[in-house]
Amino acid sequence: MSDTTELGKTPLTALNARIGGKMVDFAGYEMPVQFPEGVMKEHLHTRAKAGLFDVGHMGQVILRAKSGKVEDAALALERLVPVDVLGLKPGRQRYGLFTDQNGGILDDLMFANRGDHLFLVVNAACKAQDIAHLRKHLSGDFEIEELTDRGLIALQGPAAEKALAKLNPDVAAMAFMDVKDVTLAGASCIVSRSGYSGEDGYEISVPAEQAVELTEALLADPDVHPIGLGARDSLRLEAGLCLYGNDIDTTTTPVAAALEWAVQKVRRAGGARAGGFPGADVILPEFERGASRRRVGLAPEGRAPVRGGAVLFADETASEPVGMVTSGGFGPSVDRPVAMGHVATSLSEPGTRLYAEVRGKRLPVTVATLPFITPRYKRA
Amino acid sequence: MLKYTEDHEWLNLADGVATVGITNHAVEQLGDLVFVDLPEVGAQLAKGDAAATVESVKAASDVYCPLDGEIVEVNEAIVNDPSIVNSDAQAAGWFFKLKLARPADADGLMDEAAYLALVG
Known part of the structure; x- marks a missing residue:
């Protein structure tokens, strides 16, 4: 990136800077690496109470079949990921991997069945490439739309449920990997009970123009502290979660990545929808003989x-x-x-x-x- | 006499021996320290050599030897508890004592006013 290129901003960039975030370039976005509390205390606070993370640099993508059937979108995504998409029930989310012809990992992602379409969240550094990849392989019968008008907030930690339920009690009944529409501080949000810290918590997709108001409402709770990318990294590392580009990349197959659990039996050799994704001829034999x-x-x-x-x-x-x-x-x-x-x-x-x-x-x-x-x- | 380097170290000079540590400004930039590696007593170091290493949660940084000399003492207390450097960088959080090869070399370093002007 040339230094004349302006860094991307999320709906929360100005707020992050205003509340003391130490702003750095991350994946082309101006993001807070830490707040005045510092990485160590931010990390410990998230595990003790609740941390709020701006993850609005990540890509939010809708995949919709022109037929209107989510099953068609699911089968289409299965052409690009070695994962059971069709078996994912409405209102549920799952972890997935885009693979390449050599069996390597192009990116990891979360995807949700939203009833009549799929909702994908992909890594910031890979999102342009991921969307191009989806469009190249799934053109014609599918619509692929990046939601550039939404922010993404993660609220993580044992006090996350209590803090978010103050804004809407419906979130308390959600289980890990549930996804639903929830109104929070007047904003129509898509909330999943998931995260990247090893703690209970939520990820909240919010319309960009209401992201600051929602964030301020959450930060008004003394249990909720703003957390930067530094603690996000130490939290996910303790939780054993992969960082794309470090722990997994195009030289890493799902078996080499120890991500066998992400490839459900239905997509493995002998399964009803075995193979049919890029690199299957490399990836599937490794389930038998290892990497x-x-x-x-x-x-x-x-x-x-x-x-x-x-x-x-x-x-x-x-x-x-x-x-x-x-x-x-x-x-x-x-x-x-x-x-x-x-x-x-x-x-x-x-x-x-x-x-x-x-x-x-x-x-x-x-x-x-x-x-x-x-x-x-x-x-x- | 207190002197400073552009690499954010302080030196307290007495009888040709400099007690060396890192400045409050450096500590603020580094954040909470979790590990300190100090040189061996007796090591002969040249100005600019990596003398010690400090690690925060996020990153490792070198502490450079500010002048030519010999390490005559190190502060084991900060190895056992690196947080001492965060809480008291310019006193109890000292790193090592350096017997200067040429005590007059210290004349070329910044005084406190010049250092504070540097870090703004």
Whole structure:
């Protein structure tokens, strides 16, 4: 990006700056990396009470079949994701992956069955490419519309339900991955009970012109603090959730990413709608024989954080790497460093000791089960 | 005598030995520290060498050696509890003591007024 390019703004950019957000360029958007409270306290507050995140940089996309049938839209999306879309009931949301011809991951996304259409939320850095991908492969019988006139807010943490229910009690009865239309502070919102922190919480799509009013109403609750991208990253890392571009990318297959759970049996070999997505010939055999490498949790044994990009070795002297750290930092809730990485599958068993090279030193790390915290999703 | 560098370190000079730490301004920029790595006592360092490393939740940063010299003492207290640097950067949160190769080198560093003008 040339420095003459103006950064994108969300409906909340001005509010974020006004309340003390330290604004940075993230995926071409002017976003708060932290607020005056700081990353550590923001992280801990989200796990103790509730955090409010502006995620309006993410893409919100409607996929609608011209037939008017959501089943047709579902089958169309199944041509691009190795996921059971058709089996998703109205008012429910699911995690998905766009794959490429080589079996790699183009992006990860959330999609919801909204009764007569699908509603997709995709990563900011990938959204232009994702929408082009949808239009290229699903032209003709489908409408693909980016909702550029809506903000997106995440409210996460054990006090999220109480805080949001003050604005509309209907949200309390929602279960994890439910999606529904809810009026909040006078705004017609699409609310899902989901998030990216490992906590219970909601993501709220709100008309752009009402986003500030809704955010201010939520921040008026003393339990709700504004949270920046720094704590968003440490929260999701403790929760074992992937960051696209770091932990998963076009060189990572769903099995190498340890995301087998995202590929339902109906789309696997022997399933009623097996295959039929890009890279199926690479991806499906890996469910039987495994991938050559695998995403794992990594627990550094010392106090030094091990960051993304650190190379992993089997011992203190080996010259051949056996993997790489893809995300890493300090986990405020577990009060120690936490990381994720890709390692040779033969070394992916929890408890395996490896060494990460940091500033010329080899620091011991142990392969760990994910997540590092116990998630508190409100399962039905 | 208190001196400052453009890399946001402070030096308290006495008898050719500089007690070195990072400034309040630097700490504000870094945020909550979670890890500090200090040099070995006895290390001979040149000006600009990476002498110590500090890590916040988000990122790692080097602390540079402000002048040529030898490390004669390090502050183990901040290794055990990095939050001391956040709470008291310019006193209890000192990093190391550096015996200067040439004490007169310190004359070229900024005084407090010049440093405060730099960071605005």
